[in-house]
Amino acid sequence: MAGFQPKKEAIISAGIDIGTSTTKIIISRFSLMNVAGSTHVPRIEIVDKEILYKSPIFRTPLQDATTIDIKGVELIIRSQYEDAGIQSSDIETGAVIITGETATKQNAREIVHYLSREVGDFLVAAAGPDLEGIIAAKGSGTYDYALKTGRVTANIDIGGGTANIAVYKRDKLLGTCTMHVGGRLIEFKDSTVMSISPPIEQLLKQENKSLRLGDTNRHPDIKFIADFMADSITRVLAKEVKAEDEVLLLGHKPNWNEPVEAIMFSGGISECMYEQEITRPSDISYNDIGKQLAASLQSNRRLTEWDWIEPEETVRATVLGAGTQTTEISGATIQVAPDELPVKNVPVYKYSFHGHLEKGLAALGQSIKEAINIYDSFQEGQNFVLYLADLPYVGFKDIQKLARAILQVMELRHDPEQPILLVMQMDYAKVLGQTLLAMNARQSVICIDQINVDHGDYMDIGRALQSEVVPVIVKTLTFHSS
Amino acid sequence: MNEQLIQTITKLVVEKLKSNEVSQPSAGTADVQIKLHSKQATGALTELPPPENPNGKVTFHQTTSAKPEKKSAVHPQPAEKTISKQEEFIEELKKKTPSRIGVGRAGSRPKTNTWLQFRLDHAAAVDAVYGEVPDKILHQLDLFQVQTRVKDKEEYIRRPDLGRKLSDEAKELIKKRCAFSPSVQIVTSNGLSAKAIEENLEDVYLSLVQSLGNLGIETGTPFYVDKGRVALMDEIGDVLQPDVVVMLIGERPGLVSAESLSAYLCYQPRIGTIEADRMVVSNIHKGGIPPVEAGAYLGTLIQKILKYEASGVSLVKKEG
Numbered sequence: 001m002a003g004f005q006p007k008k009e010a011i012i013s014a015g016i017d018i019g020t021s022t023t024k025i026i027i028s029r030f031s032l033m034n035v036a037g038s039t040h041v042p043r044i045e046i047v048d049k050e051i052l053y054k055s056p057i058f059r060t061p062l063q064d065a066t067t068i069d070i071k072g073v074e075l076i077i078r079s080q081y082e083d084a085g086i087q088s089s090d091i092e093t094g095a096v097i098i099t100g101e102t103a104t105k106q107n108a109r110e111i112v113h114y115l116s117r118e119v120g121d122f123l124v125a126a127a128g129p130d131l132e133g134i135i136a137a138k139g140s141g142t143y144d145y146a147l148k149t150g151r152v153t154a155n156i157d158i159g160g161g162t163a164n165i166a167v168y169k170r171d172k173l174l175g176t177c178t179m180h181v182g183g184r185l186i187e188f189k190d191s192t193v194m195s196i197s198p199p200i201e202q203l204l205k206q207e208n209k210s211l212r213l214g215d216t217n218r219h220p221d222i223k224f225i226a227d228f229m230a231d232s233i234t235r236v237l238a239k240e241v242k243a244e245d246e247v248l249l250l251g252h253k254p255n256w257n258e259p260v261e262a263i264m265f266s267g268g269i270s271e272c273m274y275e276q277e278i279t280r281p282s283d284i285s286y287n288d289i290g291k292q293l294a295a296s297l298q299s300n301r302r303l304t305e306w307d308w309i310e311p312e313e314t315v316r317a318t319v320l321g322a323g324t325q326t327t328e329i330s331g332a333t334i335q336v337a338p339d340e341l342p343v344k345n346v347p348v349y350k351y352s353f354h355g356h357l358e359k360g361l362a363a364l365g366q367s368i369k370e371a372i373n374i375y376d377s378f379q380e381g382q383n384f385v386l387y388l389a390d391l392p393y394v395g396f397k398d399i400q401k402l403a404r405a406i407l408q409v410m411e412l413r414h415d416p417e418q419p420i421l422l423v424m425q426m427d428y429a430k431v432l433g434q435t436l437l438a439m440n441a442r443q444s445v446i447c448i449d450q451i452n453v454d455h456g457d458y459m460d461i462g463r464a465l466q467s468e469v470v471p472v473i474v475k476t477l478t479f480h481s482s
Numbered sequence: 483m484n485e486q487l488i489q490t491i492t493k494l495v496v497e498k499l500k501s502n503e504v505s506q507p508s509a510g511t512a513d514v515q516i517k518l519h520s521k522q523a524t525g526a527l528t529e530l531p532p533p534e535n536p537n538g539k540v541t542f543h544q545t546t547s548a549k550p551e552k553k554s555a556v557h558p559q560p561a562e563k564t565i566s567k568q569e570e571f572i573e574e575l576k577k578k579t580p581s582r583i584g585v586g587r588a589g590s591r592p593k594t595n596t597w598l599q600f601r602l603d604h605a606a607a608v609d610a611v612y613g614e615v616p617d618k619i620l621h622q623l624d625l626f627q628v629q630t631r632v633k634d635k636e637e638y639i640r641r642p643d644l645g646r647k648l649s650d651e652a653k654e655l656i657k658k659r660c661a662f663s664p665s666v667q668i669v670t671s672n673g674l675s676a677k678a679i680e681e682n683l684e685d686v687y688l689s690l691v692q693s694l695g696n697l698g699i700e701t702g703t704p705f706y707v708d709k710g711r712v713a714l715m716d717e718i719g720d721v722l723q724p725d726v727v728v729m730l731i732g733e734r735p736g737l738v739s740a741e742s743l744s745a746y747l748c749y750q751p752r753i754g755t756i757e758a759d760r761m762v763v764s765n766i767h768k769g770g771i772p773p774v775e776a777g778a779y780l781g782t783l784i785q786k787i788l789k790y791e792a793s794g795v796s797l798v799k800k801e802g
């Protein structure tokens with residue numbers, strides 16, 4: 001049978017990382033193939049990822065200190081598409097990640113929507129700090145390392161504004177933590193302090209330090225702050241957060257439950273340590289506390305307790321993760337209404353049957369009402385994905401019961417005409433979708449499986465590909481509140 | 483001898499052994515005899531923990547001079563931790579296969595519970611071949627029954643060729659009762675596992691019929707053949723002249739599952755059809771492809787066969 005080559009399909013993915021200080025783009029090509037053999041039930045997987053183009057590292061265009069210049073970003077992206085020889089219509093998947101402090105800025109949402117309209121109808125992810133840490137860990141090589149070795153490995157991605165920590169053991173995410181630790185938290189101009197960010201102001205006050213704008217950049221407090229940040233990271237990694245560290249925490253405390261064994265640094269600060277980039281990013285001045293922070297981390301005694309693993313990517317970890325690690329491929333036996341795709345940014349409501357069909361069906365209506373209250377509290381008709389988990393083994397008549405129940409509860413939505421969006425934890429997507437159609441569901445049905453999602457995630461579902469699968473991007477958290 | 487009784491007792495013993503295992507705090511003390519063996523040279527060999535992360539050092543070079551000095555190159559790990567890592571690793575591997583791996587051994591032989599489990603599964607396989615499909619199921623699905631040229635189970639096993647031919651009465655009956663020249667003819671047969679039909683037929687069948695209905699594909703009059711073989715579809719094709727035959731048939735039981743069903747499909751099977759033009763979706767059971775999902779998939783697969791007017795290798799070729 002040597003003559004039969006399994007068919008391959010390729011899709012183009014774009015990754016765009018708009019950080020506090022820098023913006024970069026990556027274009028890659030994924031090859032999809034049926035890995036199950038031509039006569040088996042197909043299983044489509046991404047079998048190869050090839051990076052077609054890596055942009056230079058640009059300074060993020062800002063309108064003012066708190067607003068990203070959307071037009072400026074668009075200009076960069078268009079010029080890079082041109083250099084890469086790519087049309088925006090070629091791009092079928094990918095993610096825009098707005099990282100660091102910029103993600104908290106008011107215009108992050110605007111940018112994401114604007115970009116998905118203007119520079120490619122691809123799937124778009126807006127990052128919150130947790131997702132950012134996860135994506136960086138996948139781009140830096142931490143995820144692969146943890147998968148290969150089984151060691152509990154922390155990725156510490158430090159950019160301009162934040163340090164995003166994600167801890168992995170094999171393919172399991174054990175936890176995340178985000179800190180106000182980054183290069184641009186103190187900036188210099190002409191050898192004097194030009195700006196100090198609010199959390200650092202607070203830290204200075206807490207530690208009775210006197211550093212002020214206009215002070216020389218050799219002021220001893222600067223080293224003190226960098227050392228403090230390094231110590232604080234150490235305490236977070238060891239889960240020994242003290243009261244004085246809390247000014248640097250952004251959101252929750254470290255939440256992993258196993259001791260970290262190895263650490264990897266990525267992000268701009270990591271570039272100061274490893275200097276992997278062949279051409280020094282010309283547009284970047286290190287006119288900030290970044291270099292000092294890198295030095296403080298490298299000389300921190302306690303950090304040597306962990307094994308340091310050199311990352312595969314430093315500054316580009318996040319963009320690489322965004323471009324190559326965010327897309328999942330659904331199972332091949334699914335049911336989708338092609339006209340409804342893509343759907344973007346829909347929240348996921350997880351409903352667990354706890355292994356009991358009847359009990360689960362009995363309580364489904366109540367839970368759906370709750371879901372509607374949470375996600376559509378303004379009664380605007382915000383749709384959601386219903387994720388059906390922990391179903392027992394079911395037969396055909398059970399599937400019919402389930403389908404009937406779903407048709408009923410979906411009518412509870414404020415806009416019941418919207419498509420029914422379902423993700424199945426188990427391999428029942430096609431039969432459930434077909435059963436809904438057989439029951440003459442008045443809505444379109446999108447029912448997919450073999451995707452890892454969880455309660456509270458947001459999902460983008462892309463257009464169906466030739467191989468009859470859909471690309472999916474799952475976002476662990478879109479915008480964190482602030 | 484009462485086979486039922488033997489089976490019940492074997493089951494009891496296996497369960498008992500299993501429950502003992504669970505209540506033991508650590509795996510190392512689960513079997514006193516093994517402890518004795520492990521004092522010998524061979525035993526000691528198996529106790530050696532594998533080298534930690536043999537690949538790690540190779541792939542992840544640590545090059546920069548700026549990196550801080552490690553206090554010590556080797557992190558001594560407490561012995562206990564190594565074992566738990568190793569156990570964890572074996573658990574990971576076990577999740578990936580239904581094969582009996584990591585089951586340990588007593589000297590050169592399997593442990594008693596492993597051996598008994600094996601015997602039990604083997605017995606279940608034999609039972610599946612010799613069992614019968616309850617009439618109730620065929621009734622519920624409204625399937626009438628016909629025979630092949632095989633007289634009994636022994637002959638069925640010895641003479642596959644007879645399982646590929648309809649009895650004279652069967653030919654008459656299907657001619658009389660079945661719609662002629664449908665798009666799709668569904669045939670079911672116990673084949674080598676009655677248990678497979680008992681457990682899965684209803685779900686695959688109903689889901690398949692629904693799927694074909696959704697796609698607007700017309701089906702003929704389905705029926706059940708006792709003691710059939712896959713290539714029986716050729717003769718059925720000759721008699722009824724359908725475009726596609728899909729045959730839901732019990733697979734030869736294995737030690738992983740004795741109740742696995744296959745769907746064999748062929749575009750216009752007729753006497754003389756070559757094997758390469760058949761195709762199969764196998765492993766339809768609780769632990770494999772869920773039967774309801776298999777039925778839904780088969781519908782779209784049949785749609786493709788009809789579209790390309792080909793199945794098996796010819797379909798792969800035509801699809802290009």
Ligand code: B12
Nearest residue numbers: 039040673674711712713732733734757760761762764765
């Ligand atoms: C027994 C067996 C065989 C025997 C069949 C002997 C015989 N004459 O009875 C032999 C060793 C010859 C065989 C050969 C092959 N087999 Co085989 N075989 C099986 C097995 C273990 C049981 C099948 C069974 O119970 N059938 C039911 C009984 C009632 O059918 P039967 O009428 O007695 O026998 C017919 C069928 O078994 C059929 N058959 C057997 N294998 C295959 C494979 C394909 C693709 C087709 C269309 C038909 C077919 O041919 C027999 C004669 O008509 C299954 C495992 C399983 N989980 O099902 C694999 C299995 C069906 N075989 C498989 C394969 C790949 C093959 C080969 C293509 C291997 C090769 N590369 O040459 C060939 C193709 C044979 C063909 N007929 O076209 C795969 C099919 C995978 C898939 N979905 O495509 C299976 C599922 C094993 C696996 N897990 O990989 N096989």
